[in-house]
Amino acid sequence: MEFGFQNRIxxxxxxxxxxxxxxxxxxxxxxxxxxxxxVSYYLYNELAPxxxxxxxxxxxxxxxxxxxxxxxxGGGRNSVGAKSPLTGAYGDSESGGxxxxxxxxxxxxxxxxxxxxxxPVYISIIDxxxxxxxxxxxxxxxxxxxxxxxxxxxxxPRMRVAQIGVAGExxxxxxxxxxxxxxxxxxxxxxxxxxxxRLRAVAVKGSRPPKIAQPEKLQEINKFMAENxxxxxxxxxxxxxxxxxxxxxxxxxxxxxxxxxxxFAGAENISAQRLKETILQGGEGCFACPIxxxxxxxxAGEVDxxxxxxxxxxxxxxxxxxxxxxxxLLMVSKGxxxxxxxGLDTISTGVSISFAMECFEKGYxxxxxxxxxxxxxxxxxMVRMIGQIARREGFGAVLAExxxxxxxxxxxxxxxxxxxxxxxxxxxHEPRLKAALGVGYAVSxxxxxxxxxxxxxxxxxxxxxxxSMRPLGMTGPLPADELSTAKARMLVATTTWRYFANCAxxxxxxxxxxxxxxxxxxxxxxxxxxxxxxSDVARRAMxxxxxxNLREGLTAKDDYLKPRFFEKLTEGPxxxxxxxxxxxxxTQADYYEIMGWDKEGxxxxxTLKALGLEWTLE
Amino acid sequence: xxVGVRIxxxxxxxxxxxxxxxxxxxxxxxxxxVVIRLGIPDNEVWFAAVGGVRVPREHLLKDHDRVDIFAPVxxx
Ligand code: SF4
Numbered sequence: 001m002e003f004g005f006q007n008r009i010x011x012x013x014x015x016x017x018x019x020x021x022x023x024x025x026x027x028x029x030x031x032x033x034x035x036x037x038x039v040s041y042y043l044y045n046e047l048a049p050x051x052x053x054x055x056x057x058x059x060x061x062x063x064x065x066x067x068x069x070x071x072x073x074g075g076g077r078n079s080v081g082a083k084s085p086l087t088g089a090y091g092d093s094e095s096g097g098x099x100x101x102x103x104x105x106x107x108x109x110x111x112x113x114x115x116x117x118x119x120p121v122y123i124s125i126i127d128x129x130x131x132x133x134x135x136x137x138x139x140x141x142x143x144x145x146x147x148x149x150x151x152x153x154x155x156x157p158r159m160r161v162a163q164i165g166v167a168g169e170x171x172x173x174x175x176x177x178x179x180x181x182x183x184x185x186x187x188x189x190x191x192x193x194x195x196x197x198r199l200r201a202v203a204v205k206g207s208r209p210p211k212i213a214q215p216e217k218l219q220e221i222n223k224f225m226a227e228n229x230x231x232x233x234x235x236x237x238x239x240x241x242x243x244x245x246x247x248x249x250x251x252x253x254x255x256x257x258x259x260x261x262x263x264f265a266g267a268e269n270i271s272a273q274r275l276k277e278t279i280l281q282g283g284e285g286c287f288a289c290p291i292x293x294x295x296x297x298x299x300a301g302e303v304d305x306x307x308x309x310x311x312x313x314x315x316x317x318x319x320x321x322x323x324x325x326x327x328x329l330l331m332v333s334k335g336x337x338x339x340x341x342x343g344l345d346t347i348s349t350g351v352s353i354s355f356a357m358e359c360f361e362k363g364y365x366x367x368x369x370x371x372x373x374x375x376x377x378x379x380x381x382m383v384r385m386i387g388q389i390a391r392r393e394g395f396g397a398v399l400a401e402x403x404x405x406x407x408x409x410x411x412x413x414x415x416x417x418x419x420x421x422x423x424x425x426x427x428x429h430e431p432r433l434k435a436a437l438g439v440g441y442a443v444s445x446x447x448x449x450x451x452x453x454x455x456x457x458x459x460x461x462x463x464x465x466x467x468s469m470r471p472l473g474m475t476g477p478l479p480a481d482e483l484s485t486a487k488a489r490m491l492v493a494t495t496t497w498r499y500f501a502n503c504a505x506x507x508x509x510x511x512x513x514x515x516x517x518x519x520x521x522x523x524x525x526x527x528x529x530x531x532x533x534x535s536d537v538a539r540r541a542m543x544x545x546x547x548x549n550l551r552e553g554l555t556a557k558d559d560y561l562k563p564r565f566f567e568k569l570t571e572g573p574x575x576x577x578x579x580x581x582x583x584x585x586x587t588q589a590d591y592y593e594i595m596g597w598d599k600e601g602x603x604x605x606x607t608l609k610a611l612g613l614e615w616t617l618e
Numbered sequence: 619x620x621v622g623v624r625i626x627x628x629x630x631x632x633x634x635x636x637x638x639x640x641x642x643x644x645x646x647x648x649x650x651x652v653v654i655r656l657g658i659p660d661n662e663v664w665f666a667a668v669g670g671v672r673v674p675r676e677h678l679l680k681d682h683d684r685v686d687i688f689a690p691v692x693x694x
Binding site: 231232233234235236243244246247248249250251252263267268455457458460461462463465572573 | 626627628630631661662664665667670671672686688689690691692
């Protein structure tokens with residue numbers, strides 16, 4: 001095979017030191033195209049049920065997709081997957097940045113890391129030269145220092161580095177992997193898996209990008225976005241994801257004080273506008289993307305914030321801000337910098353701390369147990385706890401296990417205060433505003449997730465976005481708070497699309513349409529790719545993690561949403577609004593049926609056969 | 619009466635880049651009258667808020683109200 005793929009999968013075993021390259025061939029890549037589809041294929045095939053996520057049998061897979069490292073706009077995206085230590089289920093996380101593109105440009109579609117090293121190491125990849133190197137001198141250091149050291153000792157100032165921080169070394173269950181210091185594979189605790197292998201970093205430099213079958217065609221598709229993004233993505237360019245703080249608050253759906261409310265009086269203080277007026281330095285971006293939506297913040301004096309670690313995204317402004325009741329932008333940004341430099345997922349960190357804050361205020365947790373008072377709104381307390389979590393110090397060691405595990409430690413009365421699904425903390429989107437998003441949280445194989453999900457508010461009215469989804473089965477706008485069979489169909493359509501983004505690998509913020517993606521994959525590979533093939537690739541990537549989880553013993557009972565969302569909000573524009581339990585259950589049942597699963601959420605044989613997954617029936 | 623208006627989330631493309639302005643409105647004007655006055659197409663707007671809180675389209679404005687206009691949001 002010549003185009004789109006390198007047809008090379010790199011396998012590195014850290015127990016034995018073995019390094020090998022394999023070539024699965026064109027038929028494989030056409031079915032799986034990369035990213036999540038590839039990750040779930042290998043994890044389903046190669047992990048025995050019940051393996052310890054932090055043991056040598058777990059495998060950590062970095063995978064690009066057919067578009068990663070090509071000039072396609074938004075093609076810097078890539079995935080990391082493994083069995084998750086946070087959920088005990090299938091784990092996966094995506095990131096932008098430059099590392100994934102560099103890995104593909106070094107000649108590899110994916111990197112599978114096996115085994116466990118006896119001492120700290122890092123993997124250095126310069127095209128065909130792959131080495132396992134000592135990392136004892138890097139252990140315990142901040143990510144900024146480690147990146148500099150690796151680039152210097154390899155004499156490669158532009159080497160791209162994916163690495164864990166101190167939190168990953170300490171096996172914090174929601175430790176992330178960072179690349180290029182300011183881009184994050186945040187979710188699923190992939191950093192803890194990497195830490196368990198004593199792998200501090202993977203550094204890569206490449207000089208042989210994947211070949212494109214029809215470069216002019218791809219250029220022509222890109223031309224559309226190059227000309228139109230300044231209008232289509234104007235807000236994203238100007239404010240990044242932070243732009244939505246004010247809108248969600250005004251709508252009553254800004255997670256506040258551990259999801260107790262959806263309206264935060266201090267929202268203006270953590271808004272995009274305030275960021276811009278105060279500590280914002282500018283924008284940064286990813287490989288092959290002109291939008292540059294990433295924030296960079298800097299502060300010196302009262303609070304020092306190092307700009308090399310970027311700046312807060314919306315998720316972070318809400319997770320460490322409104323969700324912890326903190327309206328001090330400096331404290332939120334400091335918390336963000338600490339998470340980034342020590343390798344913690346800001347969403348899970350924020351929701352674990354907000355859990356502790358609620359427990360403290362309700363008397364389930366004392367100042368003696370924590371070491372200090374930790375009420376909502378305590379910015380310095382929040383920042384202090386972040387450091388303790390990363391270092392597993394004091395009460396930080398309890399929160400380092402995640403909100404679910406912490407609630408099990410504190411007792412039954414606190415179970416419902418842990419805002420998680422399958423053990424993964426809930427991101428900063430409120431199901432009482434976006435109803436089917438709640439169903440999406442429940443059924444997600446990785447636990448609560450907002451990326452492979454439906455944001456109901458985006459399709460509540462006619463428009464270009466909705467029109468672009470019609471080829472995948474979206475038929476018309478539906479109210480954001482509706483739960484119905486039609487809404488379940490909409491949830492399947494959008495998650496299909498978003499899974500495809502995580503397989504072919506392109507950024508979901510770049511306003512591409514499914515029709516354009518069919519053309520782009522065709523141009524990259526030379527295949528006559530169709531919308532049905534696009535959908536099948538995504539459905540495979542939705543189905544294999546489900547099979548993986550069923551094999552691990554998860555059942556339909558693990559597809560839940562916490563009781564809080566079925567209780568009425570009491571403040572803000574959504575005061576009096578709650579999810580309707582019966583409608584929710586019906587919509588979830590509809591989702592199973594539309595996906596071709598039985599009542600227990602098990603994919604039916606016919607579903608597997610239609611997707612070419614009959615081999616899983618054996 | 620005068621109302622302060624802020625325009626969010628890319629809708630500034632309909633106001634030649636202006637993000638904040640003051641409008642003179644007739645007594646009896648509604649939140650949606652501001653959207654119409656600014657010439658922002660109906661289906662581009664998610665909702666209007668007064669004083670930072672979502673209001674219905676027909677919400678009656680008062681002198682010195684602050685009206686925020688938002689585009690639909692997806693993920694983040
Ligand atoms: S839109 Fe933002 S996140 Fe997406 S590729 Fe561009 S800069 Fe990266």
